[in-house]
Amino acid sequence: MKVLWILAHPEPRSLNGALRDEGLHTLKELGHEVRESDLYAMRWNPVVDAADFGHDPARRLVVGAASERAHAQGRLSDDIAAEQDKLAWADTLVVQFPLWWFGMPAILKGWFDRVLVQGFAFGLTGERGQVRRYGDGGLAGKRALVITTAGARRSGLGPRGVHGDLEDVLFPLLHGTLWYTGVAVVPPLLIPSADRHTPAGHPAVLAELRERLRDLPTTPAIGYRHEHGGDYGTDLVLAPHLAPGRHGLDVHRTDRGGPPTSPSR
Known part of the structure; x- marks a missing residue:
């Protein structure tokens, strides 16, 4: 694998x-190629603005259109272009962050905001339009593993936990960002009770990480439905014969709400 490890x-x-240290070591030991984006160490700028696109600040900024033009014309800022080069190189992403207020840290959200521009990661059309x-x-064609630490106990982020099921909590990232842009995501790795961990407890956690990374090339992806696989109508609503009478995020998974679909290009 060619792995891009993104840490926030x-x-x-x-x-x-x-x-992070154990993960990079394990991947290299297994013979995989690794590149890293340590966002805090890089002092990554998370804020989208006109300078990202070489846009005249005196003119109204329409982010989608400006980013698409800048990408097509090779005018994106150097920091964005460098991260896009890493993404283009990688076939696998590892996205690691602490769960803060039920989401990713702002610096990581800003990485997605600035790097996944229109015309690069989305806003594309297929052969049939x-x-x-x-x-x-x-x-x-890429795959991703999300690793998150949380202060909550594992049970609290389970199917009946007070915080909500982890995959539901991460749905905006797993489905709305990664799957939206075509990335197949494997089940996330949760490290619970992180604020109560001490170095003495690290070996068990690191062993769990090593196991997930060893299995990563063959781990089945979450069975999210393809938009153009026939499961959704032109109104983008799930067909009534699939997961009948059910609502919620699980209906968008073939492994929980009906037969699998395949993409139509």
């Missing part, structure tokens, strides 16, 4: 730092 944590001596998204898109 401010402290390299933290549990997240230990996970259909919009390429949800299982298709500029990042189609």
Whole structure:
């Protein structure tokens, strides 16, 4: 595999730092190629603005159109272009962050905002003129593993946990960002009770990480439905014969709400 490891944590001596270090070591030991984006160490700018696109600040900025033009004309800022080069190189992404207020840290959200521009990761059309998204898109063919630490106990982020099921909590990232742009996502790795971890407890957590990384090439992806696989109507609503009478995020998974679909390009 060619792995891009994206880390969003401010402290390299933290549990997240230990996970990153062990993860990179394990991947290299297994013979995989690895590149890294350590966003805090890079002092990554998370804020989208006109300078990203070489846009005249005196003119009204329409982000989608400006980003698409800049990408097509090779005028994106150097930091964005460098991250896009890493993405183009990689066939696998590891996205690692602490779960803060039920989402990713702002610096990581800003990485997605600035790097996955229109014309690069989305806003593309297929051979028949259909919009390429949800299982298709500029990042189609890549896979991703999300690793997140949380202060909550594992049970609290389970199917009946007070915080909500982890895959539901991460749905905006797993489905709305990664799957939307074509990336197949494997089940996320949760490291619970992270604020109560001490270095003495790291070996068990690191062993769990190593196992997930060893299995990553063959781990089945979450069975999200393809938009153009026949499961959705022109109104983008799931067909009534699939998961009848059910609502919620699970209906968008073939492994929980009906037969699998395949992309139509």
